[in-house]
Amino acid sequence: MSDTPLLAAEGLVKRFPSGVVAADGVSFAVRHGETVGLVGASGSGKSTVARIVLGLTRPDAGTVRFDGRELTTLPPRRLRPLRARLQFVPQSPRASLNPRLTAAESIAFNLRAHGWRRRDIRARVAELLDQVGLTAGHGDRRPAELSGGQAQRVAIARALATRPDLVVCDEAVSALDRSVQAQILNLLAGLQRETGVAYLFISHDPAVVEHLCDRVLVMRDGRVTSPSKERP
Amino acid sequence: MSGLTISNLTVTIGGVRVVDGVDLTVPAGGTLVLVGESGSGKSVTVRAALGLLGRRAAVTGTATFGGVDAARVRGRSIGLVAQDPTTALDPLRRVGAQIAEVLRHHRTGGDPVALLARAGVPDPARVARAYPHELSGGLRQRALIAVATACDPELVVADEATSALDPGAAERVLALLTRRSLLLVTHDVGVARRLGGARETVVAVMYAGRIVEQGPAAAVLSAPRHPYTRGLLAAEPAPGVPRGALPVIPGRPPEPGERPAAGCAFAPRCALARDVCLRARPEPAGGTHRAACHV
Ligand SMILES: Nc1ncnc2c1ncn2[C@@H]1O[C@H](COP(=O)(O)OP(=O)(O)OP(=O)(O)O)[C@@H](O)[C@H]1O
Ligand code: SF4
Ligand SMILES: [Mg+2]
Numbered sequence: 162m163s164d165t166p167l168l169a170a171e172g173l174v175k176r177f178p179s180g181v182v183a184a185d186g187v188s189f190a191v192r193h194g195e196t197v198g199l200v201g202a203s204g205s206g207k208s209t210v211a212r213i214v215l216g217l218t219r220p221d222a223g224t225v226r227f228d229g230r231e232l233t234t235l236p237p238r239r240l241r242p243l244r245a246r247l248q249f250v251p252q253s254p255r256a257s258l259n260p261r262l263t264a265a266e267s268i269a270f271n272l273r274a275h276g277w278r279r280r281d282i283r284a285r286v287a288e289l290l291d292q293v294g295l296t297a298g299h300g301d302r303r304p305a306e307l308s309g310g311q312a313q314r315v316a317i318a319r320a321l322a323t324r325p326d327l328v329v330c331d332e333a334v335s336a337l338d339r340s341v342q343a344q345i346l347n348l349l350a351g352l353q354r355e356t357g358v359a360y361l362f363i364s365h366d367p368a369v370v371e372h373l374c375d376r377v378l379v380m381r382d383g384r385v386t387s388p389s390k391e392r393p
Numbered sequence: 394m395s396g397l398t399i400s401n402l403t404v405t406i407g408g409v410r411v412v413d414g415v416d417l418t419v420p421a422g423g424t425l426v427l428v429g430e431s432g433s434g435k436s437v438t439v440r441a442a443l444g445l446l447g448r449r450a451a452v453t454g455t456a457t458f459g460g461v462d463a464a465r466v467r468g469r470s471i472g473l474v475a476q477d478p479t480t481a482l483d484p485l486r487r488v489g490a491q492i493a494e495v496l497r498h499h500r501t502g503g504d505p506v507a508l509l510a511r512a513g514v515p516d517p518a519r520v521a522r523a524y525p526h527e528l529s530g531g532l533r534q535r536a537l538i539a540v541a542t543a544c545d546p547e548l549v550v551a552d553e554a555t556s557a558l559d560p561g562a563a564e565r566v567l568a569l570l571t572r573r574s575l576l577l578v579t580h581d582v583g584v585a586r587r588l589g590g591a592r593e594t595v596v597a598v599m600y601a602g603r604i605v606e607q608g609p610a611a612a613v614l615s616a617p618r619h620p621y622t623r624g625l626l627a628a629e630p631a632p633g634v635p636r637g638a639l640p641v642i643p644g645r646p647p648e649p650g651e652r653p654a655a656g657c658a659f660a661p662r663c664a665l666a667r668d669v670c671l672r673a674r675p676e677p678a679g680g681t682h683r684a685a686c687h688v
Contacts, residue, residue, distance in 0.1 A: 179519075179527070202559045203531030204515070308645060309431045336556065338430035338580035343628035343639035350637030365559035368583075372630035372639070 165229050166190035167327055167359055168214065168247075173223035175209050175383075183209035184220065185383035191327060196353065196360040198370035201380030207363045210380070211331045214361065215249055216240055228326070245275040248320035252332040254312035258304040264315040265290065265300035271322045289318040292355075293348060310341035314348070321352060329361045334369060346373055395459030395470075396421035396574055397442070397548055402454035404434075404441045409649045411437050413602040415454070416677075419548065423593030424575040426585040426610065428625070430646055434602040435578045436476055439550050443467045458548060469499065472541035474534075476552035476578075481537055482525040488536045489521030492543055499544040512539040513565035530557040538566055548574040555584060563587065582625045585610050598622045601647055601658035608682030618684035620663050657687070 173187040183206040191197045199207050212218035214225055216232055225232040227247055232240065251257040258267050265286050272282045290300050293314040304312050313333065320328050330349070334342045350373065352358060364370050370377055379387040397419040404412040412434045419425040429435050440446050442456035444464025456463040458471060467473065475481040483491055492505035509517035512535045525533055534557050541549055549570050554577065555563040567588060570577070577584065585596045594610040598619065606619040617623045624642040634640075644662040652658050656671040663670070665688045677683040 200559075202561055203529055203557070208529075310645070336580075339582055339625050339628040340430060340642040341645075343630070343641045346630065347637050347639055347641065354637065367560065368630045371632065372634065373636060 198374030198377040429599030472546035
């Protein structure tokens with residue numbers, strides 16, 4: 162494995178029209194196969210950093226290098242193939258899944274968007290549903306017919322579909338009760354062991370972050386205040 | 394100060410029994426934490442108790458507050474923080490104006506900005522001028538808390554009031570809410586631990602529309618009696634548990650329509666289940682710390 166980090170954010174700045182400075186010089190790196198936690202009070206800028214990393218928000222200053230390539234200035238046409246390797250699990254699975262698509266269709270949609278062929282898609286969807294602990298029957302249901310935990314599994318399957326190197330999880334388990342949360346945390350850890358995927362894991366729950374992450378970054382008022390501590 | 398007493402509450406929606414014979418007591422000047430997983434019936438319970446369910450829901454049983462029907466004193470003596478801040482606030486009006494209207498409606502004085510500050514909102518003047526969609530989930534939740542506590546009700550019913558909040562903000566909100574009788578609904582059993590022992594705190598655990606365990610918080614947290622409560626507490630990430638090896642409760646809870654007609658609804662997921670659990674429904678038993686379990 163090379164020494165180049167998978168993701169390197171340098172000096173990210175984002176100021177909103179309201180005057181709020183959500184990111185004020187944020188720098189950090191994520192290496193291949195590791196889990197980096199990002200914690201901080203609500204409003205400290207965690208989600209803004211996530212959106213910049215994913216290319217959903219353009220920073221006022223700073224750079225994001227993914228596997229050595231600068232993302233923030235890349236035209237959308239060139240960004241797309243990279244997006245297959247950089248995926249997202251959002252906070253509210255029900256709200257983020259298209260209500261008209263079944264679970265299997267949502268996953269297939271992501272594969273199609275990244276150029277997968279029809280006959281490969283079928284097999285891959287079945288494999289993914291199985292990996293996240295869902296049955297083919299769940300695959301035929303729409304979000305409204307799934308529990309919160311099941312819908313979150315679909316969101317994870319969708320994010321992992323294209324075999325990404327990095328998945329950004331923004332409060333991905335915060336809305337789940339502890340028993341479902343434990344199932345999802347075990348699932349994320351198991352998938353990392355199997356596939357070597359890295360996570361940038363955003364959460365306001367210290368116990369969850371402590372449990373899952375190799376290193377933790379603490380954000381406050383748009384800055385990373387504590388440099389990433391290695392886990393003992 | 395009065396407490397809230399819910400007796401034998403049953404709610405049937407569309408022919409399906411969603412809440413089934415629930416007994417709960419919010420101690421006067423104390424806290425009741427109602428814990429349960431998504432879909433267990435927590436919100437339907439509190440909405441039924443406050444008379445907020447529509448005509449499609451058939452409700453039997455009683456909910457009384459200081460001797461009167463709780464539904465009649467909602468808004469005046471009972472403040473409600475609803476679960477979904479996005480729908481509970483009017484999207485087209487500034488937050489400050491919405492708080493001011495509540496104050497006018499109840500003919501109490503008070504300054505919306507000061508109330509927001511009291512609910513732990515940083516930069517309350519900016520938030521008062523904002524529309525709900527301009528705020529983060531955590532800020533919207535605190536704005537709702539400011540609305541619900543504006544008239545200093547004797548009892549607050551807060552549905553998932555701290556779920557979107559970081560620990561610091563959650564602590565400030567809990568400090569504000571525990572100045573009165575409080576019914577706190579949450580999917581996170583850990584919230585009960587954060588309340589501390591300063592005043593009477595009762596934890597009730599809901600599963601598949603029924604209360605399976607209820608008792609003093611310290612007792613329920615340190616010596617849970619029901620297998621479901623034990624499973625919930627064991628699933629919390631704790632130091633020393635290797636990554637990927639959190640103890641989980643297998644399976645999932647039954648949908649309201651598929652709950653077993655006889656026996657214990659938790660049996661399919663319970664490691665201790667035996668024959669009797671499939672035949673007879675366990676009833677709550679055991680004094681102040683009650684559990685509904687045959688074992
Ligand atoms: N208006 C309604 N019509 C039909 N079914 C409903 C209605 N409201 C709730 N239910 C059903 O009643 C059950 C209990 O719902 P409730 O909202 O009380 O769960 P909850 O414990 O509050 O869950 P959560 O933690 O997700 O908020 C669920 O199966 C839900 O789908
Ligand atoms: S009654 Fe039986 S099945 Fe139900 S919780 Fe107790 S032991 Fe388990
Ligand atoms: Mg609810």
